[in-house]
Amino acid sequence: VYDYLRLFFARAGRPHCPVCHEPIARQTPQQIVDRLLEMPEGTRFQVLAPMIRGRKGEYTELFRQLQQDGYSRTIVDGEVHLLADEPYKLAKQKKHTIDVVVDRLQVKASMHQRLTESVETALGLADGLVIADFVDLPDDDQHRTRRFSEKLACPNDHPLAIDELEPRSFSFNAPFGACPECHGLGTRMEVDPELVVPDPSKSLAEGAIQAWSYNQVSEYFLRIMEALADDLGFDINTPYGDLTDDVQRILMHGQPDKVHVSYKNRYGRTRSYYTAFEGAIAFLERRHAETESDTNRERLEGFMREVPCGECGGSRLKPVIRAVLINHPTLGPKNIAEVSNLSIREAAEYLADLELSDRERQIGERVLKEIHERLRFLLDVGLDYLSLDRAAGSLSGGEAQRIRLATQIGAGLVGVLYVLDEPSIGLHQRDNHRLIETLVRLRDLGNTLIVVEHDEDTIRASDWVVDIGPGAGEHGGNVIVSGSVDELL
Structure with a gap:
């Protein structure tokens, strides 16, 4: 569906300035x-x-x-x-x-x-x-x-980097449309202070800041924290959780003022220097961005969590592409990411009554027809609750199988043998009849379906039933009935 949505937005979407939201044309x-x-x-x-x-x-x-x-x-x-x-x-x-x-x-x-x-x-x-x-x-x-x-230019002179809109402009897998901050992933790694300081009862001297401690606190960072403690008036032997909020903020995010570090080298001579204190979070972010070692990157990501990208909000698209809108007379304008975030039922209702000019309707009519066909197939197999941007890895086995089933209906193939393993799993009983209608339609196209199923309604709708039993596992394996539903009953 998303490929057709990209084509539709490229042909009928209305570009707007991402800064002032005025239409650009x-x-x-x-x-x-x-x-x-x-x-x-x-x-x-x-x-x-x-x-x-x-x-x-x-x-x-x-x-x-x-x-x-x-x-x-x-x-x-x-x-x-x-x-x-x-x-x-x-x-x-x-x-x-x-x-x-x-x-x-x-x-x-x-x-x-x-x-x-x-x-x-x-x-x-x-x-x-x-x-x-x-x-x-x-x-x-x-x-x-x-x-x-x-x-394409903003009427208020805001600079825009937008070329002719094409389907690839709406792809987060291509540089033409991908968010420049997260590179189209929709998420970014962000340092979590709770992972940086997992045990606030420890002091800085005891290694409270885990990123600066291995088996013991790094001598380099200990010197800098001692210098910072002298400047701010706190004790590095105080438990981290007992430090003031301002001190904790500086330890995490750094400060613009340099600190004076003084120490004795191995020859007993006093050495001193001034250095910036960048803070644990800035240190981890910098090292993560600079490292080329997979081992180091993996270690640094141990202090991070995956969060939605702050630039694109998880949509994975660049701002100028998110500002290309289509309009619904009552539900208002939406970009392609917002349409994709709708459930399949909501998307079908939204796209059914768009506010289009005669030119936009003429250009987008065939594409919209294809989108509606595919949404109808998904509705018919009981997937109306799924959002269009649902990650494939988060689908259950039954949902994935029904999506493949909808794809096959859309393909319009004939003379094909389909083998389905309990397609009704996870499906609410009220939607079961729609799944059965879909299976019947696939059969009527000229295909054969072998369905492993325990659902009574599906069995009753079958042309031929093979009942294997009498029990399960080692207690079964025998053909009890092979014939019509009436013979089974």
Whole structure:
């Protein structure tokens, strides 16, 4: 089902900015021109090419090149600058916004050709972006400017790393869609303070911080903790659990101030140095990220627990992909991860009544039909309670067998012999008739089914029954009945 969901979201999903949640879309030059010509006749506006957006620099060479190319005006940080004037000096270390005035126009029917050329010029200058600045509106009016883009771009200028949406964009197994934090796993290893300090009744000197102790406390870490104790005013012989919350926090997470470590070497000479105290958790995270040894990694992970990724919340997808939504008129918008998190019954109900444009419906109709077919097969075998993102390893034997059964129905094979071992195991009695209907449908396609089963309803629905007994195990093994259900009864 997920493969078809990926295809559907790639074709009919509506991208949004993951920061401001505004819709993002692309438009052709002709669509942009048509939108501008819809304005009331006589409306005055400027066609702007947004060249620089919040970047540092003097941009002397840019101004020189624009003047050579025949442009006469720019808008720099909200102020009009005539390129023919003396060279414009910008503060090198400040961020600037620079728009090039490509044309100044007034809406009327005869301007179509000129507007088209101006829009195409602006799109070429600004890498697919163009702004219409309606000069008669106040500067603080939210409708003063309208932004258009040939590419997928945020209307509020938030940077986006999004290309043409494809099915692979929604795959957490590919770099195109995988969360950059957990690399598509949905979980990450996180240091657990309770594993770092398993016995709070021990003192630091006795090895309370397990990560810094093997058979005894590492001399290196003991020196640093003694220096920290001198700075913060605590005793390393105090049980860890009796230390203040602030001291425990610093021991776990470190502090920005360096500590002064003083010790005697093996020759009896005093040595001292200043060093940062990074804390046990930061130390373990750094070592885990840096190590190339499987043995070391395994030892370090002994102080960690697997937790949902904080970036993607376990969805395994990057933010810009999670912001591609489809909408339901009453249940609201959802991304592909949220749809996958629904139960099979909930997903079928959600996808049955989507709010789609005519174009989206035309594109996605066939894909939706395939999705509904597969969901119906899963519903028919009594798996309506499973979520679409359920891990395969967490399925019971009966659930896995019924999923394979639904797959076979969808494949539409004929002339196949199926052997099923108690497919009704774990199935509620109210759903048993749907499973039997599925088995009958598979038979009616032209297949043969051998079902090992003790369920009475399934036996009664059979065309032929072989009863082996009379007892179980060594007390059985004999064919008692081989014939119709009536012969068994």
